[in-house]
Amino acid sequence: MSERLDVEVLSRREELEALREPWSALWQRCPAATAFQRPEWLIPWGRALGPEEVLALVFRSDEGLVGLAPLAVHRIGDERVVALLGAGITDYNDVLAASGYERAVADAALACLEERADTWDVADLHDLRASSPLLLAEAPPGWSDEVEKHEACPAVAIPEGAAPDELFPPGIRARVARARKRLARAGDLRLDVADAASVDELLDALFANHKARWRSRGEGGVLDEALRPFHREAARALCARGALRLFGLRLDGRIIASLYGFAERGGLASYITGFDPELAWYSPGLVMLASAIEHAAREGARTVDFLRGREPYKYDWGAVDRWTFRRRLRRRGATRGVPAAPPRGCSTSSASARRRRASPRTRSAIRRSSSARRGRWSSSSSGGARSGRTARSCRSAAGSAASRRRSRRGCARRGGSTSRRA
Numbered sequence: 001m002s003e004r005l006d007v008e009v010l011s012r013r014e015e016l017e018a019l020r021e022p023w024s025a026l027w028q029r030c031p032a033a034t035a036f037q038r039p040e041w042l043i044p045w046g047r048a049l050g051p052e053e054v055l056a057l058v059f060r061s062d063e064g065l066v067g068l069a070p071l072a073v074h075r076i077g078d079e080r081v082v083a084l085l086g087a088g089i090t091d092y093n094d095v096l097a098a099s100g101y102e103r104a105v106a107d108a109a110l111a112c113l114e115e116r117a118d119t120w121d122v123a124d125l126h127d128l129r130a131s132s133p134l135l136l137a138e139a140p141p142g143w144s145d146e147v148e149k150h151e152a153c154p155a156v157a158i159p160e161g162a163a164p165d166e167l168f169p170p171g172i173r174a175r176v177a178r179a180r181k182r183l184a185r186a187g188d189l190r191l192d193v194a195d196a197a198s199v200d201e202l203l204d205a206l207f208a209n210h211k212a213r214w215r216s217r218g219e220g221g222v223l224d225e226a227l228r229p230f231h232r233e234a235a236r237a238l239c240a241r242g243a244l245r246l247f248g249l250r251l252d253g254r255i256i257a258s259l260y261g262f263a264e265r266g267g268l269a270s271y272i273t274g275f276d277p278e279l280a281w282y283s284p285g286l287v288m289l290a291s292a293i294e295h296a297a298r299e300g301a302r303t304v305d306f307l308r309g310r311e312p313y314k315y316d317w318g319a320v321d322r323w324t325f326r327r328r329l330r331r332r333g334a335t336r337g338v339p340a341a342p343p344r345g346c347s348t349s350s351a352s353a354r355r356r357r358a359s360p361r362t363r364s365a366i367r368r369s370s371s372a373r374r375g376r377w378s379s380s381s382s383g384g385a386r387s388g389r390t391a392r393s394c395r396s397a398a399g400s401a402a403s404r405r406r407s408r409r410g411c412a413r414r415g416g417s418t419s420r421r422a
């Protein structure tokens with residue numbers, strides 16, 4: 001769709017937070033959006049981990065709010081780096097664009113960055129799915145443009161109408177049956193799903209079990225104390241929207257395993273888990289995941305997304321990789337300084353995907369080894385944004401050569417890399 005879009009540039013986090021309800025309504029109009037683009041996820045991230053100044057681009061048409069690009073500019077070494085809010089502990093980053101406006105919003109976002117070229121040097125857009133509008137938009141002339149594979153996000157398809165005993169591969173099915181028998185002999189087994197009354201209890205259990213599991217291995221895990229206020233606020237808000245899937249597996253009333261995930265348009269996304277290491281012999285993590293998948297199937301889910309990371313256990317369940325991509329844009333005339341690192345809290349490598357925090361207020365790094373990155377499933381100072389608001393109109397570019405667009409689409413489909421001077 002090519003039409004005139006009005007863009008409003010928000011530079012303060014509070015201005016972005018004031019859009020919560022229209023933002024939520026826009027999310028509903030974006031069929032490909034995930035829980036990570038919800039205000040219930042990104043507003044808590046901004047409060048706990050993000051910068052005070054943002055570069056949020058709000059796009060409107062005659063139909064109202066049709067797009068949102070929640071960005072910020074971070075100074076990394078000698079460079080000013082544009083990144084999407086939420087990066088680092090967010091598995092899928094993207095703009096929001098109402099159906100039919102995807103290309104117009106992405107083109108307008110890059111056009112706005114071009115108009116503000118004196119405020120940044122590099123745009124580092126990572127954890128983009130192959131369908132992201134940001135992968136298809138044409139870079140302005142003179143920009144360098146690189147697209148490469150970034151992270152694998154294994155996912156399992158749930159067959160429509162599958163009976164409970166058809167949900168899992170035979171080997172997993174047998175292991176789950178044996179583990180359930182052991183647990184049944186040990187006591188009364190029950191699965192809880194968080195609601196407004198129980199979300200804090202189940203979240204506390206997740207924190208405790210995750211910490212105990214990783215401490216037993218001499219490691220710290222990924223739920224550092226400084227991240228917990230963010231997760232608590234996000235979980236409560238997502239629960240109120242009906243998007244949280246926080247499970248607790250109880251044995252005689254005691255929560256022995258947890259799974260923290262999200263319900264997403266016909267699917268379950270498994271974000272992080274934990275279990276009591278003292279009960280490892282009973283395989284509570286295995287039973288927890290099987291129970292969560294069964295619950296998702298009863299709700300009508302057709303996929304289980306294990307999110308980023310190629311941990312071997314995911315493939316035992318029949319998962320197939322779905323790749324995300326990283327696009328790095330360098331504006332015309334920008335000088336190359338030190339290699340652009342991600343903003344605080346924003347990592348672009350698997351081994352440190354949640355190692356850093358995003359706020360200048362939270363300076364000490366989350367100590368986390370590469371094995372902790374492999375084990376989210378534990379079984380196995382910002383600047384550059386201009387002050388104030390501006391409102392103006394910009395013409396969404398129709399794009400340049402069709403061959404360039406086909407080249408980028410092909411890269412996303414094949415998982416290749418392109419590097420060119422636009």
